[in-house]
Amino acid sequence: MSNELIPTIKLDEVTELGLQVVDYRKAGDLHFLKSPHRNEHYLFVLVNEGNLKLIVDSRGVVIPAQSVYYILPGQVMQHFDTDADAYVIAVDAFLLNQTYKYILDEGCFAQIPVSIDPEKAKRLQAAILLLAAEIKDKSINSCKEHIKRGLIDAVAGMFAGEYTDSTVAHGRKDSSAVRITTAFKRLIFAEYKKLKKPSSYAAALHISTPYLNEAVKEISGNTVSYWIQYMIMVEAKRLLIYTDKTIKAIAFELGYADYTYFSKMFIGMVKMSPVAFRKKYR
Template identity: 45%
Template sequence: MHVLVVEPSLVQATYKEVLDQYFLVHDPVSMNAKKLRTLDHCLLFLTETLSHDALNPCGRHITRGLVDAILGFFTQEYFMPEARAGKKEGRNIVITRQFKSLLFKHYKQFKKPSDYAVLMRLSTPYLNEAVKEISGNTVSYWIQKMIITEAKRLLYFTDWTVKEIAIDLGYDDHAYFSRLFTLAEEVSPIGYRKRHR
């Protein structure tokens, strides 16, 4: 048995969008024997790469590529039409999926639950209740999670300053953004970058 834990900020946006939308709706997907063998080979190769990472200057890039491929396997299975066949979706699932889809498109612009409620023509309490019932967390939680995840991705993959990242994410006040990040992660944006790069 293998367990793969991946920092959300390192997951490609394409995969994240699919997984965030569909994991709420489906039972775990099953793979055919051929795909399972291929996946098993990838996981074993990843394990080997991780154990020799310190000796290999390309190890970090190989690791990232393998993790990306493995996540692609899982994402593809959730996205396959047969995974969704015959599944009836309740109203709250549809609302939650629609909210998350809008969040991916508008998180830099809209920061309040009421913004999304207006877009969806729902009351804010009703949107919050539907999302919390399905996902276990409030609309505010998901908005903040999306912003912090994207901030972590930018801190890891770019050399942008904290001010540039804040502006890109829709915050004019970079000091406020830094406080928000520090509260959520218990480390400053600069501290996060130093720790993970």
């Protein structure tokens, strides 16, 4: 199935906050989730009771009671069935702590549900409800964004904490494609501001560029070039929202001496200019 045939759900088409909390008991008909689609954001799932059934990258996934699960940007998923008491939290990548992203991305698009201690589940649900209440609160004050960011960190950190055990995070069939993709992701997290070409990553990993692309595409569904641009865009969004740096300074920090080229690339990926993005989300 080609990427062109799979619709992509963008969080800014649902909410302007880069963030959404869904209580499955109150969500009504989830018709738009029942067809295969990709998300541009992270999805975190907490199931308290019952079973939530999804299809993720053509794999049936059953998330049982007292379990957590997450879905990475770019994965193909669809809602299959549920009798669950569950919460789903959608978070734009630029809002996530980099440490948590590193842990979550280590799943290499083959993450599995993880059982969670009942007491931890209660604390996690409490944090999710606080976050949901903060989203609904329309009052404006100078601390609101910091409070929201702190609650996002708390919720995402609790999920990431359940996946820090490498035996869980790597609970998948071992293969050369998985090993190469894992090594590539570790490298790109550290070097994306410096290395901009697939050939540079291939050379650093001592393999050919076509072999690297083939492995990464097989595991992640996207090319090496896509992930290079993706990492740049995530950091660019973060800098646009949480700093007052000029577009030129942000471009330079991300490794682009020509900020006009950077702006064109941003528009191509995000479908709006850096200035428009900053104005919308600040």
